[in-house]
Amino acid sequence: MTDVSTPTGRTPSRELEQALVDAAERVLVRDGLGGLTVRAVATEAGVAPMGVYNRFGSKDGLVAAVLTRGFEGLRAAAMASEVPDPVDRLLACGHGYRQFALDHPQHYGAMFGAGFASAAPTEELVDRAAAAFQVLVDQVGYAMDRAVLRPGDRLETAQVIWSSVHGAVSLELAGMVQVADPGANYEQLLRMLLDGLR
Amino acid sequence: MTDVSTPTGRTPSRELEQALVDAAERVLVRDGLGGLTVRAVATEAGVAPMGVYNRFGSKDGLVAAVLTRGFEGLRAAAMASEVPDPVDRLLACGHGYRQFALDHPQHYGAMFGAGFASAAPTEELVDRAAAAFQVLVDQVGYAMDRAVLRPGDRLETAQVIWSSVHGAVSLELAGMVQVADPGANYEQLLRMLLDGLR
Known part of the structure; x- marks a missing residue:
């Protein structure tokens, strides 16, 4: 039986979402709630701001x-x-x-x-x-x-x-x-x- | 004996300070802690910002x-x-x-x-x-x-x-x-x- 729980089995979309939340947590810890902006998280994750907007609105x-x-x-x-x-x-x-x-x-x-x-x-x-x-x-x-x-x-x-x-x-x-x-x-x-x- | 506790007995400086704190309280209630700035309090009290700086630093x-x-x-x-x-x-x-x-x-x-x-x-x-x-x-x-x-x-x-x-x-x-x-x-x-x- 194929193991679908390996990282490669995840959808890229879900992986990206988790990576963005990881980045958001690092921003929160570093800059506090006031610093938790779409732009800061995009920079932290190395993606375009639109990538954050698309997933979290x-x-x-x-x-x-x-x-x-x-x-x-x-x-x-x-x-x-x-x-x-x-x-x-x-x-x-x-x-x-x-x-x-x-x-x-x-x-x-x-x-x-x-x-x-x-x-x-x-x-x-x-x-x-x-x-x-x-x-x-x-x-x-x-x-x-x-x-x-x-x-x-x-x-x-x-x-x-x-x-x-x-x-x-x-x-x-x-x-x-x-x-x-x-x-x-x-x-x-x-x-x-x-x-x-x- | 003269009653020195009447408002006219207070120093103008002390009166102004109290008026500024009154104004600051109104700003806090209206705009929250983030809105409590020297400029906002000066506007609320009808004085120049320098008047607030002089008293509260x-x-x-x-x-x-x-x-x-x-x-x-x-x-x-x-x-x-x-x-x-x-x-x-x-x-x-x-x-x-x-x-x-x-x-x-x-x-x-x-x-x-x-x-x-x-x-x-x-x-x-x-x-x-x-x-x-x-x-x-x-x-x-x-x-x-x-x-x-x-x-x-x-x-x-x-x-x-x-x-x-x-x-x-x-x-x-x-x-x-x-x-x-x-x-x-x-x-x-x-x-x-x-x-x-x-």
């Missing part, structure tokens, strides 16, 4: 493609450790969330700030953003089923947790945390969540 | 003056209700914090986002930002002294609370909350904090 479509990948990465980071113990699983989810933000500060800032508002609301972006949040909703359900969190609306509880970790991570990225060790304070926050929601 | 100094006022407002909002009951006092502090953000979304976004990083770090700004956080540290101490929160490092506990409320408020301002009623979810978050930290 505009800067908004380009931002959407980068954020879509960001939410895929966040989802993977949040469910990196699917250990059986529900407490360990929630903690691993929280650690994965922070690590993603620290590893990809420009992505994180764009995903939950001006970037999301300005991005074209493509089906793919909306879908991936929802999937990332769903990881947390599922973890909450898993923990409620095992009486580690008290029974309640999974969505409401997941929102409370997300608000808290998002705030901690945002302040850390902005360099505004008022204590000496943001990592240790984040551990306190995770323990507080477990205590406050059990 | 640059755009960074102007941003610092607006954020300074923002932190004064946040401090006032967070300590609006100094009721004796420590639980009610913490809840009032949390409600005041959210209300300030909802009433001044552009200020809030600038105070805890790109604005603070880009502002000139004037003594006044650093002082007012610290004073706003100190309100929360003091409330935490008041609650610990009355055994409503468990004993611990006041600063660390205040940071955990601030992270949580900041995250909730930021997601609400960004329109990213995943539940139907952000206000009700914020109440859940405040109760969760009290349960998790007592």
